[in-house]
Amino acid sequence: MSTATTNESNAGLGPYQYQPLAKGSGDIRLIKIVQVQEARGNDTDVILEIDMFHVPSVKLALISQCPDLQRSRLVGPENTFRALFTIHHSTQKTKTELYQPGEQVMLWIDALCINQVDVAEKNTQVPRMGQIYRQAKGAVGYIGAPEPGRDPGDGFLALAWFGNAPVIKPPEGIPADQSDPRFQEWYRSYQIQQENEPPQDFAEALTSLFANDWFLRCWVIQEMVLSRETVCLYGYGQDARSWSLKTMAMLIERGQSAANHRHDLNKAVKGSKARILELEKAVQVDSWRVLREDLAKKPSGLGIVELLSRTRFGKATDLRDKVYALLGLMNEEDVPVIRVDYSESYTAAQLFRDVAVHCMASLDGPATLVHAGLESSIRGLPTWVPDWSTMYRTPLNTGIYNACANLFRPINVLPGRRKLSALGVKVDIIAHTGIPMTYPDAQLEKHRMNRSTRDGTPDIFGLVLSAAILCERLRERHPAGYPLKHENWPDVVWRTCCVDRNWAGKRVTGNDRLSFHACLKRFGFGEDLFAAVKLDEATGQMPVQSASRSFQDSGLNEAALSFELMVIEFQKGRVLGTTAGGLFGSFPSTTKVGDIVVVLFGGWVPFVLRPVEEDLFELVGAAYVHGIMDGEWVQAAVAADEPDLLRDFVIQ
Structure with missing residues (x-):
């Protein structure tokens, strides 16, 4: 019998000694609450008496009694x-779906039922947690x-x-x-x-x-x-x-x-x-529902990259648990390659790199790169290895783009596993960038209220203003319309601001454009977006600056609000910018002038690379570049049959 307390009132009891689980037996520990002692007038003086015992996991439903154990203190x-x-x-x-009033229940709690100081036991018990949940x-x-x-x-x-x-x-x-x-x-x-x-x-x-x-x-x-x-x-x-x-x-x-x-x-x-930022956690509950539905369709499990990207907001004290906590949901191809090792010598950086190396050998290689970049918080991690412990930016929905035109080539991890080589096409060089939309949690609440932050991060008004100014420069160079498709420039602005996708996760429609126009009206841009951002020679100001109204004063226009929230969400961790050749896009917030835009074969979205030295690059991150998201640039490069356009990019 063990006693768990909220204070040290049972300090006289000896510490609980875990009895080793039989190796290779499949045994687990279970807990049964025996009684609760509550001291009157002192809410903190509470004693829980529990029984802990070993049981074969295949016989969970057959347990009816517990052996007598020596009374001790369990912390x-x-x-x-x-x-x-x-x-x-x-x-x-x-009364619930799991128990009736007064019913004695047996519990498995990882924090207590796994000896947390026994590394060998954790290494064997953690991979079995999925089986335990399914059997319970x-x-x-x-x-x-x-x-x-x-x-x-x-x-x-x-x-x-x-x-x-x-x-x-x-x-x-x-x-x-x-x-x-x-x-x-x-x-x-x-x-x-x-x-x-x-x-x-x-x-x-x-x-x-x-x-x-x-x-x-x-x-x-x-x-x-x-x-x-x-x-x-x-x-x-x-x-x-x-x-x-x-x-x-x-x-x-x-x-x-x-x-x-x-x-x-x-x-x-x-x-x-x-x-209001806390309401984002409600989305996690909905994601569990979707995962249950997806696993019902794929009972063999889901791919590791898909799982890690969909659960990236999950928090763990030990960063390795970001991967280990998903073992029960993974498919049969990924589980065997995951090294479950809680020893100090096997770090989270090593685990994340091992996962990335495994993914690069499959069709998931380019999809893995979408979640990587320069912003890693783990020291020494290659830029092509995602740091799953943090969120750099809102990820692009790769399922709706096809920048590589369905051309796939394997990504090769070079000896030493510090660099990789990927075949692709150079698109252009970054020429101008706007003001980045930062991602730190401390700023999100301010973004939700559409207010400018003290560090200069734009609200929705500033973002549209920045987009219009950047595109006005391009429009002067390309008056006939946007390069490649000769698209109208206002369409280029609104589609790039929302990375050409809507709340439903699909490409934008005419209704989404109406919400953009409602947004322009709400903030005083008027009918001509570009006339609103031209400087008035007499005042030195843009007409839109004097006509715009604040969030509180403008009222709540449902159509405008839809576009505003959508753009703020999709642009987190990004910056609008233009290339030397006149392309407009949404890039990682760390993008600098001189970085290059490439499309890798197998990559559904373009990437920004930073030259480090001749023929060596760092991965800045995934990008949206208007006009090339459906393979237009790759198809033109392949049709031109020019050797200089196709090359291997070595990324460290």
């Missing part, structure tokens, strides 16, 4: 203790708790309104527990009210819910995706509320897809001090 993370304490109270009083009856996700004094139920009520169901209080006779089948049956028949004011403290309650880092922990992904059923607990101890993850995912999906979602959300948070 674990505080959040693990809070989760166990809350689970105990929930199982005593709440379900998973309990402990989200955390709101600030003192706030009812955890307020967060779920706010989420319900976010899902376009403002009035969620069920009629008398229907339980308020959102995971109860009777509640879900009533909710399915509920007529959603399209026009409704948000509940009181909507923004604060919702952001309080999503402020919990649980939504971003990389180890949560496997639990939520692989488990048959999942119950989420929010709150602490007896005050916690339970919800089915399916209910949460349904509301978030509905909220994201609702036509008036963004308008309603901004109306609700206007003037609020709540951190």
Whole structure:
């Protein structure tokens, strides 16, 4: 028997001694909560008594009793203790898809059931976590708790309104527990009210819910995706509320897809001090739903690059867990090449490079490069190796472009695994850049409110202004229209600002153009975008500067807001710029004048390279270059049959 505490009141007990798991046996440890002792008048003096025992994982459903163990003190993370304490109270009083009130449940918690100081045990147990989640009856996700004094139920009520169901209080006779089948049956028949004011403290309650880092922990992904059923607990101890993850995912999906979602959300948070940035975590829940659906179609697992890119926001104390936490979701080709090694000698940099080398030998090579670049936070990592521990910029949706015109050539990792060689076509050299849209988290909230930041980072008005100024210079050189296609210059501006894609992840349509014109009108650009950015000789100012209106004064135009939020999202970590030959594009924020634009065979998008020395380059990152995203440049280069146009680029 082990005792877990929130303080050192049991300091007299000896530390718990893990008994080694039999090698090659497939055994795991399980936990059963025996009892809880709470000292009256002192919320921090709580003792959990648990039994921990070994069991073959194939017999999880057959365990009915535990052996007697010597009483000792088990030290674990505080959040693990809070989760166990809350689970105990929930199982005593709440009916969910996983347990009945009063039912004794057996738990597997990685923080306790794996001896965290035994490297050899971690190396063998971590790869089996996916199997454990699949065999278990379900998973309990402990989200955390709101600030003192706030009812955890307020967060779920706010989420319900976010899902376009403002009035969620069920009629008398229907339980308020959102995971109860009777509640879900009533909710399915509920007529959603399209026009409704948000509940009181909507923004604060919702952001309080999503402020919990649980939504971003990389180890949560496997639990939520692989488990048959999942119950989420929010709150602490007896005050916690339970919800089915399916209910949460349904509301978030509905909220994201609702036509008036963004308008309603901004109306609700206007003037609020709540951190709207936290709402981005809601997207993670929806991503788990999509992963479950994708795995149902591909039960053998998904590709490693796809998984890492889709879970990049996940956070881990040990950066190697960014990869290891996805083993249960990977396909059979990728899992065997992943070296699970928690020894100090095998670093995250080595793991990330090993993953990149493996991917370069497959069709995923160029797709891997899309997530790499100069901004790595890991010292010594080659620029072609993605640093999965951070987010450089909003990634381009490679599935909608075809810059390489379907021409594929293998990428060769050179001896020493520090450099690679890729065949491609040089497009042009960077001639001018605008003001970069930085990506640090500290700036995102300011971007959300469309306000200029103190470091000069542009808001949507500044971004469109920068685009118009850059294109006005090109327009003077190419009055007949944009190079290659002779496209109208205003179309070049708006399509490049949103990298020619919309919220649905597809290429833009006429409706998206209407939202761009609404944006121009809202900020005083008028009908002629380029006339608005020409300097007035008398005043020395641009007409648009005096005509523009601030975000707060302009009101909420739904069409304009759609374009603004879309551009701000897609341009994070990027900078607009032009090439010497007159092309306009969106490049990584670290792009400099003199960098070159190339298209690699097999790469669906162009890349920016920085010359280091003769025939040697660094990868700056992936780019959107208007007019060449469908293979136009590559097709012209191949048709010209000029040897100088095709070359191997060596990247370090």
